[in-house]
Amino acid sequence: MANGLNNSNLKSSNRGLMLQLIAAGKQPSRIELARQSNLTKMAVSKIVTNLIDDGLVEETGIEETNNVGRNPIGLGISSRAPKIVGLLIDRKYCMAILCDLRMKILLLERLDLDESCNSTSLQKTIYTLLGKIFRSPQADTVLGIGVGTPGPVDINNGIILNPPNFYGITNFPVGSILRRKYDLPVLVDNQCNTAAVVERFFGVGKYFLDFVYVGITTGIGSGIITNGQLLQNFNGLSSEIGHLSINYDGPVCTCGNRGCLEAYIGTPVLSKTIEELTGERLSFRELCERDGTSPYTELFEDMIEKLGSALTSCINLLNPQAVVLGHESYWLSDMRTNQLEQLLNARKISQTYRHIEVIKPFFAEQTTVLGCASSIAALVFSGQLLSGK
Numbered sequence: 307m308a309n310g311l312n313n314s315n316l317k318s319s320n321r322g323l324m325l326q327l328i329a330a331g332k333q334p335s336r337i338e339l340a341r342q343s344n345l346t347k348m349a350v351s352k353i354v355t356n357l358i359d360d361g362l363v364e365e366t367g368i369e370e371t372n373n374v375g376r377n378p379i380g381l382g383i384s385s386r387a388p389k390i391v392g393l394l395i396d397r398k399y400c401m402a403i404l405c406d407l408r409m410k411i412l413l414l415e416r417l418d419l420d421e422s423c424n425s426t427s428l429q430k431t432i433y434t435l436l437g438k439i440f441r442s443p444q445a446d447t448v449l450g451i452g453v454g455t456p457g458p459v460d461i462n463n464g465i466i467l468n469p470p471n472f473y474g475i476t477n478f479p480v481g482s483i484l485r486r487k488y489d490l491p492v493l494v495d496n497q498c499n500t501a502a503v504v505e506r507f508f509g510v511g512k513y514f515l516d517f518v519y520v521g522i523t524t525g526i527g528s529g530i531i532t533n534g535q536l537l538q539n540f541n542g543l544s545s546e547i548g549h550l551s552i553n554y555d556g557p558v559c560t561c562g563n564r565g566c567l568e569a570y571i572g573t574p575v576l577s578k579t580i581e582e583l584t585g586e587r588l589s590f591r592e593l594c595e596r597d598g599t600s601p602y603t604e605l606f607e608d609m610i611e612k613l614g615s616a617l618t619s620c621i622n623l624l625n626p627q628a629v630v631l632g633h634e635s636y637w638l639s640d641m642r643t644n645q646l647e648q649l650l651n652a653r654k655i656s657q658t659y660r661h662i663e664v665i666k667p668f669f670a671e672q673t674t675v676l677g678c679a680s681s682i683a684a685l686v687f688s689g690q691l692l693s694g695k
């Protein structure tokens with residue numbers, strides 16, 4: 307349950323909270339909003355009236371209930387409410403979306419990156435994608451641009467620092483480039499952090515306030531939600547689960563440490579292992595589809611052991627309620643997900659006191675791109691951008 311505050315000085319905060327509950331809810335009524343927020347019915351009615359007057363919220367008809375008497379009216383985000391732009395910068399492609407505050411995608415554009423990519427061509431690709439988005443009549447009012455990128459990222463200054471396997475691009479100031487061009491708020495973050503944020507507000511976060519999102523792909527990233535908040539720190543760098551060492555005497559990683567998880571089970575490493583055995587170069591999804599036959603079974607048995615080793619340390623450190631397997635690890639079979647869940651619960655400290663769930667992201671393959679937009683939605687829900695008069 308979220309907690310609102312009955313204090314006029316916190317009007318913006320409560321307004322943001324109402325927008326969050328309406329955007330992430332199923333057409334909640336005013337009574338339902340009062341229950342969820344711990345605000346009085348009168349306070350909720352006043353905020354909702356203002357939100358309707360401002361064109362942000364609309365009544366959606368009569369809510370079906372089993373109660374006798376007059377059924378309450380449901381509320382939803384108005385189709386006239388401002389929209390959000392999300393920009394996903396990945397190693398192989400860039401994707402841009404226009405979506406509403408409910409994370410419904412209205413427009414999606416994608417362009418692949420090739421081996422000749424450099425900072426100039428990357429900027430051009432981004433302008434091309436966003437140009438298509440902003441030319442749409444649906445993009446007449448945009449609140450801001452949320453950007454998700456490979457790490458490491460300087461979140462405070464919106465700079466992509468020096469991601470491994472990213473065409474040698476370093477210190478790419480995507481935040482200032484976009485602010486200058488579009489004159490809008492721009493938030494830049496590691497794409498695992500943003501994926502965790504969209505799940506926090508609209509997905510698995512409805513059930514868990516403490517979870518670790520793990521994104522396995524070329525690199526292995528993480529986004530940590532603790533007590534409902536994204537774990538962020540002063541220096542603007544995000545958590546990097548892929549660089550937890552599982553072998554102090556292991557091979558030297560791109561980061562300088564030894565035996566990092568990423569050096570063992572990043573998807574290119576797994577694909578290369580199979581290529582050396584079979585001569586076939588397969589994507590991680592294709593590898594997952596062959597799990598159950600040799601040599602793929604052995605590959606995944608080993609992968610789960612190594613992932614489980616790193617995650618056990620992570621769980622003992624953070625005590626989350628759940629682990630969310632996202633990015634390409636979304637394609638792992640249910641059998642592997644269950645295997646990992648059993649392994650973690652058998653090895654973590656205080657085994658008998660709580661059960662850690664291992665689950666897939668609610669938004670499946672779209673988690674990463676929606677995550678980018680959700681960082682702007684999170685600002686709105688914190689009482690900013692649409693704070694009213």
Ligand SMILES: [Zn+2]
Nearest residue numbers: 549559561566
């Ligand atoms: Zn490392």
